[in-house]
Amino acid sequence: MDINRNGYISEPQLIDLKNWFSRYVHSFKSSDPVVTQALALKVDHSLRVCDEIRNIGGQIALADGEMRLAEAMALVHDIGRFNQYFFYKTFVDKKSADHAQLGVAALRDGNALAGIDAGTSELILKAVSYHNRLHIPQDEGPTCVFFTKLLRDADKLDIYHLLSTYYYSHDAERSAAVELDLPDSSDVSDEILDTLLAREMVRMEQLRCLNDFKLLQMAWVYDLNFQPTFQLVYRRKYLESIRDTLPPSERIDRIYVELMSYLKEKAGNGR
Ligand SMILES: [Fe+2]
Incomplete structure (x- = not known):
């Protein structure tokens, strides 16, 4: 440089x-x-x-x-x-x-x-x-x-580090400061899933619940820049950690597979 x-x-x-x-x-x-x-x-x-x-x-x-x-x-x-x-x-x-x-x-x-x-x-x-x-x-x-x-x-x-551990922490330790005051319901908004399946960026205004926010954070991989960052996200299994806190859903699985294949490609050599 x-x-x-x-x-x-x-x-x-x-x-x-x-x-x-x-x-x-x-x-x-x-x-x-x-x-x-x-x-x-x-x-x-x-x-x-x-x-x-x-x-x-x-x-x-x-x-x-x-x-x-x-x-x-x-x-x-x-x-x-x-x-x-x-x-x-x-x-x-x-x-x-x-x-x-x-x-x-x-x-x-x-x-x-x-x-x-x-x-x-x-x-x-x-x-x-x-x-x-x-x-x-x-x-x-x-x-x-x-x-x-x-x-x-x-x-x-x-933020990945914080959230991938935070989502597993006990309710009492959770702070609205981190969650952006979104309700922790069991749904995921269709609008968010559609946006991600179209590989478009989710905007904060579209978020309706905590699960939407988790998906937005997983999709941040599209906004990473340097190869070492992709490698660190991959090796530290951040996407897996967040995905594992989401409800079972075929559409979420599809998004996850896409995000992971992008991440792997950017991390290089299939690592
Ligand atoms: Fe920051």
Whole structure:
């Protein structure tokens, strides 16, 4: 990856940003255990997305400065979640505000990127801003698109990790924060099945129940970018874990087979 002037983060710059992140997160400290748990979920997720992005980055041989840039993006990509929870007491964007935009505002207001050159700061802000969009804007340059894709892959890897274990957890441990407040009924919407059988992307507005959301998450494989990500999703059996929590259905089986064959093909060599 040829990155020229922009897109490089030094070791001290990354340390500064990590310190800023810790201070920022601590500023939301609360005596309410519900708040503490919700915010801890996001801190842990952010740190695991850092691990995942280094994992993918190592396999595609990023240079050190690029790797630090990728890690910086991973660290702050969900920084908007803190203000979102503080002001709205929800992680549901639809009921509050777009957490990516809240994140960009938090980074700007908090001068989080003060020591980083303007071009690189811009890359970080754009990656944060685009990490949850249905599509990356087509008019962005190759460096921005590359890092945004990397961030989106790393983010999805950790969401898969969270959800594939979470769906098996006891009801009492479940939090509406993760489930987007969707009812956990036993149905699956026909509209979602039709959309997936047509290999089209499901939009959040189409979701009617938790099972719809599980199917949407399985279909995220169509939105992954890097071969190591496909390999990790395959090896970690994330799709199987989610599928096993869905009701028996011939149409779901068909979708699952299609998703798995796409995943295997992208992972390469039938692995
Ligand atoms: Fe995230």
